[in-house]
Amino acid sequence: MNTTSWISRQVTRLLPVARQERLPSGQAGAVAMRTGGGPARAETTQTERSTRERLAASLRHKTEAMSPRMLRLTLEELRATIDPQISEVEGGRRAQVLIQRYTRATVERRRDMWLLMSEMFTADPEKVKSAQAKFAAAVGTPDEAAAEVQYRRATVSPRRRLLQRFSVLPEGIRFLVDLRAEMQPHLKQDKRLEALDVEMEYMFSTWFDVGFLELRRISWDSPASLVEKLIKYEAVHDIRSWDDVKNRLDSDRRCYGFFHPRLPDEPLIFVEVALIDHMAESITPLLDEKAAAADLDKATWAIFYSISNTQNGLRGVSFGDSLIKRVVETLSSEFPRLKHFSTLSPIPGLRKWLGQNAQRLLALTPEKEQAELGRAAGFEPPTAAHLLRTLDHVATLDARSPLRRWLLQCAAQYLGRELVDGKPVDPVARFHLGNGARVERLNWMGDPSAKGLQQSYGLMVNYLYDLKRLDRNRSQLAEGKVAVAGAIDELQFRVQ
Structure with a gap:
């Protein structure tokens, strides 16, 4: 028996099976992360020993998952996987053994493996x-x-070679994406993992370059397993039933996703599109399962109403801008009548931001309008707290209510003026404006659902993709100025 085989045998004996339902290789961690289940992570405390201290020790502390001996054996196995003296075939076999062992390990012991990969495989x-x-x-x-x-x-670390060794295996890419997904919630508490996370993001950016991705249409005729993944991964407007998903894949709709050849049945990102004759102002008719399909011969607008990333392990790897460009090209080719491309988007950060900035915005409001707000809220002079309390009943506001206009002003300010490090505060705005879109129109009660009211008082926004102005809008944003339509500009507060 050679040294590597002996180490493998000993570590196998020492690593217990995790107390969780067995899943296919590489998937257990990701499923636990996505559902919020799975074993809890061992908390990092001030007395926690460093990885190097543990490797040099003899005894294990009670809070540590692996004993020093187990930790040393695991490190030796990781190093043996990239031993320059072995063949690619043997390296792959050793990596396969590690994947199988990782899948059976508890989350705490997986964390020890992350730490080894992050801290012990650095450049000299x-x-x-x-x-x-x-x-x-x-x-x-x-x-x-x-x-x-x-x-x-x-400056190239041995860690990169280790990741490459895993990646060449048939299940290697899936394993690494799931590993990084499982690691994400632990990054804030344990900065030692950052080196591994950044290295993986860099490698994934290369492996998942859009040049390697395939754009595919997802339709009602697609395999049921693929349609089920739309239901599973939809992140903007929850899919409630099979009738709901069938409506989103009807004749007047299109759904496209990017696929990687190593994950052929897993969309990395997908976009849902409605083909209609106007710029949509409400999500309700688009999600109405009983509504008749629109006449495609009259469709002049393509409305992107949902874009969902599916893999938390690919966080930081950008697909969205390329997806929209490819979809626009595909739709333009199939439907020459289409002339306009717009989104109907949520404003997920608006309510929280307004709660933190209402007093500042009230101070920017002219005195006459403040008096009108006070009368509408039933308290003069009004305070931010009174206005926010009244807005809790936003759905009952009259069309002429000054509170309604003030909320629209706040939303216009949020989307068109609020920047951090030169980028829009709102995550959806950051995505579309970064792609060269323009803030076109705010829609009152665009999403009257509980989620819509909770996120943005029911407001939705259209971002317009004017294909002739995308580069200009991007350049403008780089200079700290958001591209907005005239109506949005008029709503924004003026410095008095």
Whole structure:
């Protein structure tokens, strides 16, 4: 028996099966993360020993999942997987063993493996320092290019080779995406995991480049397993029934997703589109299961009303802008009558933001309008608390209520003026405006559902994709100015 086989056998004996339902390889962690179930993570405390301290120790503390001996054996196995002396076939076999063992391990022991991968597979600091010095000395000389290459090679960590070793296995990509998804909730509490997370994001950005992705239409005739995933992953407007999903895949609708060849039955992101003759102002008719299909011969507008990412493990990897561009091209080819492309989008951060900024916005409101707000709220002079309390009953406001206009003003301010680090505060606005869209129109009671009222007092917004102005709008945003339609600009508060 060789050393590697002996280590594998010993670690297998030491690692217990997790107390959870067995799932296919690589999926247990992701399912637990998505459903909120699964074993709880061992809490990081101030007395927690570092990974290196544990590797050098003899005894395990009660809060530690792996004993020092187990930790050393696992580290040896990880290193053996990328041993330069072994063949690719043998390296793949060793990686396969680790995947199987990881799948059976508890979340706490998986965390130990994350820490090993994050902390013990770093680039050699001395080699990096030396290469950096040589590169700095070579700048401006004929040796600059060669020195740069050496510096780049020195900064590549063995961790990257380890991830590549896993990725070549048939189930390797799925395993790594699920591993990173399971790791996400732990990042804020344990900064030691950041190196592994950032390395994985970098690798995924390469492996999931849009050039490798396939755009596919998802229809009612698609396999049932694929349609079920729409129900599972829909993140904007929950799908309530099979009749609901059938309505979203009707003749006047289109649904497209990006697929990766290594995950052929798993949409990475998908968009739902309604083809109609106007810019939609409410989500209710679009989700009406009993409504007749629109006449495609009269459709001039394509309304993107839901975009959902499906893989938390691919957080930070951008697909959305490319998806929308590809879908616009596909729709334009299929339906030459289509001339306008717009979203009907939620404003998920509005209510929380207004709760934090209502007093500031009230101060920006002219005195005459403040008096009108006070009379409408039943308290003069009004305070932010009184206005917010009245807005809790926003659905009952009269069309001429000054509170209604004030809320629209606040929403216009939120979408068109509120930036952090040069980017819109609202996550949906950040996505569409970053793609070159324009804030076109606010829609009162666009989403009267409980979720819509909770997020944005029922308001929805149209972002217009004017294909001739996308680059200009993006450049404008880079300069700190959001592209908005005239009606939105008129609603925004003026500095007095």
